[in-house]
């Protein structure tokens with residue numbers, strides 16, 4: 001069967017690269033990208049529709065026009081910006097998801113991808129090798145919206161027979177499109193600043209370990225999960241994905257191996273520190289490994305090398 005895909009939030013960090021991979025897999029004209037604003041440039045034959053996912057009527061027209069068989073909803077507000085605008089974050093993250101899910105039920109669109117995050121965990125979750133199932137008491141509005149979203153995904157899968165799939169992404173590191181407003185953004189900024197200025201001031205403290213993942217692995221994981229046979233998937237909330245865990249000190253050391261003059265310093269009192277402190281340091285992803293054969297490819301060293309090479313060449 002030919003798939004037709006609508007990707008909502010295609011200008012963002014993950015959306016922009018997922019769009020490339022989906023177009024390569026399904027054909028340029030079978031992937032309709034969409035975001036609240038026009039992208040800077042569109043490639044040959046690429047179809048884009050400007051839309052606000054909170055505008056349910058417009059979303060309905062978009063789905064009726066393109067008749068997607070799969071919808072990817074990546075439009076969201078991240079953790080740090082969410083703390084500045086909690087009600088807006090809640091509105092976008094929850095009502096965006098509800099609009100998509102309800103329209104999928106109404107229009108018979110079965111397959112949906114929606115991203116969750118390590119932010120669903122909180123201060124009382126185990127910090128090391130955080131398991132799939134444990135105490136979850138997120139204390140950022142972003143984390144609260146992601147946890148509620150996960151419950152909705154499982155609910156709609158069971159109650160309305162949708163085929164919703166989701167990953168709890170770690171912090172994503174990429175060179176093509178910068179992340180915006182997240183707590184894990186330091187691990188992307190460090191590369192840009194290392195090359196531009198030779199130094200970086202981290203807003204997270206030296207020993208704050210967080211799970212991260214290189215974009216290539218994140219995109220590959222997403223497509224692998226969407227390809228997996230439905231009957232293999234035991235998790236219909238969202239899959240833990242471990243990625244690679246490291247601290248600001250450890251990534252700085254890796255950068256220094258390639259750029260020996262690089263200098264790292266640390267600021268204090270940034271509100272993102274408290275968010276990071278409430279999140280896991282490392283994740284256990286046995287369900288992803290068992291259910292859809294997930295295997296990570298990049299470690300801290302290979303990722304650092306690839307990031308710097310790509311940033312230098314582009």
Ligand code: SER
Pocket residue numbers: 078079080116117118119142169170171172181182183184185
């Ligand atoms: N990268 C996100 C953030 O920092 C977490 O999902 O907000």
